[in-house]
Structures are given as C-alpha cells and as structure tokens.
Amino acid sequence: AQTVTQSQPEMSVQEAETVTLSCTYDTSESDYYLFWYKQPPSRQMILVIRQEAYKQQNATENRFSVNFQKAAKSFSLKISDSQLGDAAMYFCASDNAGNMLTFGGGTRLMVKP
Amino acid sequence: NAGVMQNPRHLVRRRGQEARLRCSPMKGHSHVYWYRQLPEEGLKFMVYLQKENIIDESGMPKERFSAEFPKEGPSILRIQQVVRGDSAAYFCASSPSVGSFRDTEAFFGQGTRLTVV
Numbered sequence: 013a014q015t016v017t018q019s020q021p022e023m024s025v026q027e028a029e030t031v032t033l034s035c036t037y038d039t040s041e042s043d044y045y046l047f048w049y050k051q052p053p054s055r056q057m058i059l060v061i062r063q064e065a066y067k068q069q070n071a072t073e074n075r076f077s078v079n080f081q082k083a084a085k086s087f088s089l090k091i092s093d094s095q096l097g098d099a100a101m102y103f104c105a106s107d108n109a110g111n112m113l114t115f116g117g118g119t120r121l122m123v124k125p
Numbered sequence: 126n127a128g129v130m131q132n133p134r135h136l137v138r139r140r141g142q143e144a145r146l147r148c149s150p151m152k153g154h155s156h157v158y159w160y161r162q163l164p165e166e167g168l169k170f171m172v173y174l175q176k177e178n179i180i181d182e183s184g185m186p187k188e189r190f191s192a193e194f195p196k197e198g199p200s201i202l203r204i205q206q207v208v209r210g211d212s213a214a215y216f217c218a219s220s221p222s223v224g225s226f227r228d229t230e231a232f233f234g235q236g237t238r239l240t241v242v
Contacts, residue, residue: 016167018167045226045227047226054235055214055216055235055236055238056233056235057168057216057218057233059229062227062229064227103167103168105167107226107227111158111173111180111181111223111224111226112158112170112173112181112184113160113168113170113226114170115167115168115169116167117165117166117167118165118166118167
C-alpha cells in the first residue's frame with residue numbers, strides 16, 4: 013500500500029517570493045513516479061511537475077522545481093517568483109504502475125500581493 | 126480536441142435517489158479512471174476501466190456503487206440510494222494507454238460535485 017502525507021494544510025507566500033511545499037510518501041514499489049498537481053478554484057486538476065524515482069536529478073519546470081530525497085522518502089515542491097495565479101490547492105501524489113495515483117491531503121497556497 | 130468532459134458539473138440528489146455521473150474521455154482515449162474527493166481531502170482512487178472492461182475496482186465501495194465504460198458513449202459512475210456521506214466531488218481522468226500518468230498523457234476532467242440533501 014502507498015501513503016502520501018502533506019503536513020502543511022496551509023501556506024502563505026508574498027508575491028515574487030519563494031515557497032516550499034512539503035510531501036513525504038511511503039511505497040513498497042521499486043519503480044514509481046511522484047507528481048505535484050495544482051487544483052485552482054475551478055477544480056481542474058493540473059499536472060505541475062513529475063519525478064521518476066530512478067532519476068537522481070531533480071525535475072524542473074520553469075518556476076517549479078522539486079527536491080527529491082529518495083532515502084528520506086521526501087518530495088517537496090519549490091515555487092520561485094510566486095505569482096497571484098499560483099494560489100490554489102497543491103496535491104502531492106505517487107503512482108502504482110502508472111494507473112492509479114495515491115494523493116496526499118493537499119496544501120492550500122495563498123499568495124499575498 | 127476537447128478535454129475530458131464531465132457532466133453534470135453540479136448534481137443535487139435527495140437521500141435514497143440515484144446519481145449518474147458521466148465522463149466523456151478525450152478523443153482517442155480508451156482508458157478511464159474515477160476518483161472521489163471528499164471535502165478538504167485529496168482525491169481517492171475508485172475504479173479504472175477500459176472499453177467494456179473493469180480493470181481495477183479496488184477503491185470502489187462494495188455496495189451501491191457501480192461503473193461502466195461501454196463500447197459507445199461515455200463512462201458512467203452510478204450511485205444507488207445515495208446517502209449524505211456520498212457528497213463529494215467525483216473526478217474522471219482519461220488516457221490513451223496504460224501507464225499514461227507517467228507519460229503525462231492522462232488528463233482530468235473538472236469533476237462533478239454531488240450534494241446529497
């Protein structure tokens with residue numbers, strides 16, 4: 013069984029600043045991927061970034077990057093130069109053979125102008 | 126190419142009624158996944174279907190819930206005799222093949238918010 017834990021129910025960041033969202037996971041799989049999804053008020057689930065567990069290099073997508081610590085089973089998301097449009101719920105997830113995602117409870121990110 | 130379409134966006138049912146939620150996958154997608162999001166929680170996997178087949182229903186409640194994905198038409202998630210605890214947002218995702226979440230080729234719809242009164 014897989015579990016994903018997000019210990020920060022809410023986070024706040026000033027516009028243009030940097031914020032880090034935490035995520036820890038537990039899995040018995042040797043081959044797995046990790047994901048961060050964004051859910052704005054529209055409820056649409058939008059993929060932000062993904063990490064292949066066998067790759068040591070941390071994934072980066074523009075202002076979004078991850079800090080993947082495999083031994084510690086930690087997968088945090090860093091958002092640089094935060095923008096008002098980044099305000100949303102953020103969900104960390106792990107997968108099972110690419111077909112089933114296990115999500116954490118989410119972190120609500122607020123961006124202050 | 127339209128995205129994953131779910132309807133209705135909002136559905137209100139009285140206790141004991143039936144709820145039918147529809148999911149039309151993206152064009153060319155033959156795999157459908159249903160997830161449930163309870164208030165203030167993350168999404169929980171319910172069922173994974175391919176055309177005319179249920180592949181994995183390990184997250185589906187044993188009673189009152191069923192899902193289908195016929196050869197023609199949308200996938201349907203059916204909840205019989207709804208109770209207040211069924212109030213949630215139900216999301217559908219679709220993909221062209223197995224393992225597509227890894228290939229970033231799986232996409233979610235905007236969900237159906239079910240309210241049971």
